[in-house]
Amino acid sequence: MMAAPFSRVYGVSLGVHLQELGRDIALPLEACVLMLLSEGVKEEGLFRLAAGASVLKRLKQTMASDPSSLQEFCSDPHAVAGALKSYLRELPEPLMTFGLYDDWMRAASLKEPGARLEALQEVCRRLPRENLNNLRYLMKFLARLAEEQEVNKMTPSNIAIVLGPNLLWPPEKEGDQAQLDAASVSSIQVVGVVEALIQSADTLFPGDVNFNVSGLFSALAPQDKVGDRPASEELRATATPTPAPALAPAVAPAPAPASAATKER
Numbered sequence: 001m002m003a004a005p006f007s008r009v010y011g012v013s014l015g016v017h018l019q020e021l022g023r024d025i026a027l028p029l030e031a032c033v034l035m036l037l038s039e040g041v042k043e044e045g046l047f048r049l050a051a052g053a054s055v056l057k058r059l060k061q062t063m064a065s066d067p068s069s070l071q072e073f074c075s076d077p078h079a080v081a082g083a084l085k086s087y088l089r090e091l092p093e094p095l096m097t098f099g100l101y102d103d104w105m106r107a108a109s110l111k112e113p114g115a116r117l118e119a120l121q122e123v124c125r126r127l128p129r130e131n132l133n134n135l136r137y138l139m140k141f142l143a144r145l146a147e148e149q150e151v152n153k154m155t156p157s158n159i160a161i162v163l164g165p166n167l168l169w170p171p172e173k174e175g176d177q178a179q180l181d182a183a184s185v186s187s188i189q190v191v192g193v194v195e196a197l198i199q200s201a202d203t204l205f206p207g208d209v210n211f212n213v214s215g216l217f218s219a220l221a222p223q224d225k226v227g228d229r230p231a232s233e234e235l236r237a238t239a240t241p242t243p244a245p246a247l248a249p250a251v252a253p254a255p256a257p258a259s260a261a262t263k264e265r
Contacts, residue, residue: 009064011090018130025137025213028063031070032084033141033211034220040077041144042151047162051082059083071219088166095135096168096193100126104168108189108196117200120193124204135167135197136205137213143201160195167194 008020009027017026040046059073060083073080088095096104100123107119124132142159149155168190197204212218 010060010087011092013092014095014130014134015128023214024130024133026087026134027067028060028083028087029134029138030211030214031063031067031217031220032080032087033137034217035070035074035080036077036084037141037144037211038220039074040080041148043077044151044153046077046145046152046154047081047085047159048154049078051076051079055079056082056086060086067216070217074220085163085166088163094166094168095131095138097127097131098171101168101170104193105186105189108193116196117203120196120200121204137209137211139197139201139205140209141211142198146198156195156198157191159198160191160193164191164194 008017014026018024021027023030036046055073055076056079059070059076059079062069062073063083103123103126104120107116107123110116110119124135127135142156142163145152145154146156146159149158165187170186
């Protein structure tokens with residue numbers, strides 16, 4: 001795989017990254033998910049426990065300069081999770097977009113589970129195609145991670161607390177004190193949204209995902225852990241999202257925690 005300038009992997013817009021590398025799923029997202037599926041989904045505290053700074057830096061540099069050499073990091077799932085979390089946090093615009101921030105918040109405020117799920121479904125439909133494809137990919141993985149919660153202690157709520165603020169945050173307005181005062185409230189709502197996306201991943205993002213969508217990281221995970229659909233078939237499936245089926249009664253999301261992590265800067 002061709003090396004990519006470090007600046008074109010981390011810290012640039014999703015659209016620029018995908019266009020310049022000719023990808024449909026962001027390189028750090030696919031690589032990290034496959035490494036975690038290989039050895040990390042049962043690791044306790046994944047995404048919650050910090051990785052060593054030097055290892056994380058080296059992993060990110062390798063991601064950009066020589067992604068074919070990532071296999072050595074498979075044995076350090078916390079570093080891999082940190083690299084994925086860092087990619088999301090360093091996007092100039094959150095994966096769930098600034099433009100739909102208010103819509104996500106309105107959906108989060110709905111109390112009736114069915115109405116809330118339907119509202120989330122509608123916001124998902126309004127995401128730009130590249131954002132929807134990557135959000136779908138990530139949520140399918142996080143739902144898989146949550147299946148191991150008895151071992152890894154990462155319930156949908158716990159995953160949402162540590163990843164939610166890296167997936168959605170409000171546009172910054174310098175000197176807007178009211179916005180700063182509302183930050184803790186909005187972060188709790190963001191956690192509620194992301195938790196619901198994980199819990200309802202099969203409804204909101206129907207169909208299977210071939211996590212090895214590009215076919216470039218086959219060495220990072222056994223075939224039976226990444227699915228056996230051809231990459232081209234998966235790309236067709238994500239390019240035009242399939243309308244979701246009629247909504248079934250939804251289980252109300254767990255109450256949001258008293259406080260939630262805020263987006264790291």
